[in-house]
Amino acid sequence: MILKIENLNKSFGGLKAVKNFNLILNEGELCGLIGPNGAGKTTIFNLITGFYKPDNGKIIFKNQDITNLLPHQIVNLGISRTFQNIRLFNNLTVLENILFAFNYQINYSTVESILRTSNFRKVEKEIKEKCYHFLKLFDLEKKANILAKNLPYGEMRKLEIARALALNPKLLLLDEPSCGMTINETSLLMDLIRFIKEEFRLTIFIIEHQMRVIMNLCERIVVMDFGEIIAEGKPAEIQNNPKVIAAYLGREYAYR
């Protein structure tokens, strides 16, 4: 068990975005989170990563309570994420985007960076090598010096995922990675996700709207509607679950 969420609640004014949410993620699994628009999926991600504070409930990551930690502290513990609307550092190069992810792993002081000590130069050199290693891994090395905003859409996604992985996470949260992609790009994305799961041996929690992606990739699926979990199980079970069908297609389709 890597992540445990207990009785999580979050409301925005009168809207209860998340109601009594309970979830356990096992180490090394690829779990999907689906649900109709406005079901509270992204809110769950924002709660786990500390962007929102829950009203009550607990989030435990590797036996440590992270409920009230700040986003950057949670990243340092090993949870990283991507965003639904890609958030790259647009006016910086592809290389720099990756470089920034290594920032928190760097240990030299500000004084050392002013004086350019040998330790500083050693660390910087190592980091740059690691960056190129990453770029090579994701087949982006030829584009190292292109501004992030000039990349094609599919590669922007890839860069964002690469950047999240450069943080060396134990748990990776992907928020609708296939959003806005063509069928071809989506297939490449699925290969990419399988590849990183093998390569980095991490736990992946993924929000997705495209059923093709979620049914093919995930070992387990959690379905949300109106802030609550309505079903949980293997892809085949979910497909035939009347509650899920009701949430997506309406009640009259559910019990035919």
Add this chain to the structure above:
Amino acid sequence: MINLYIIKIFSYACCITISALGLNLIYGYTGLFSLGHAAFMGIGAYLSALLTKSFSSYGYLVYTGAIILSVISTFLISYLIAIPILKLKSDYLGIATLGFGIIVKVLLDNSDKVFPQMGGSRGMLTIPNFTNLPIVLLSLIAVILIMRNLIYSKFGRALLAIREDENAAYAMGIDVYKQKLLSFALGSAFAGFSGALYAHLYCFLHPSNFDFLRSIDLMLIIVLGGLGSMSGTIIASFLWVFILEGLRIILPQAILDWRLVIYPLLLILLMLLRPQGLFGNKELLWLKREYP
């Protein structure tokens, strides 16, 4: 005679550059909109002048001490100010810093009630003339070096990340609030340093030298040079100082007062032709990024 005059203007340009570099760190690199930068210059200037004037018999010893002290105090003061106001963003932050600038100006206007030597709204006179060309030049070079080394390190990258996308910066494990505080305080300390040099260059201080219009001038310089470009700021500072002075010499007596009309017209023209500033975010020579 003319040489002495040019040296004075050149030294003044160096002071302005140091201050503008500080503002570029705050606004150009971190994206914190600050309209109270000249106030920190004022704090540094008045504090150091008060010290050197009170202990003038110690000469350069007290001058050095006064400069160091004013850099440290502007750092601390701006850090304390920033703790509450950096919770604000963009325009709101601008207004808060503007308010701070006005408070400092009013305090300086009335300073003679507590410290008669500071002269209040009549201005502070007979400050010892310690600052000379080698000192400002060395200071400027030191500041450029420090800033360059900071920008191309972990700290500078955190600032750029914050400017580009605050949420993404959080997601990169960057302590956004802390880095903003440091950037603001460090940029303001540059202004304090510049103020301390300036005070001992002209030997006369007046609160209106550090009012809101001076903050706007600095903002103008960094936008003109290009936000996030050190080369741009340096060149724009010198251009700004020398064009303002140069117009005084070039223009015939009859239209001398038009100086302040011609100069804004030049600005408008430049902004129309190059909205990203003279340099955009490009750098020259050894100020360029080190990584390929």
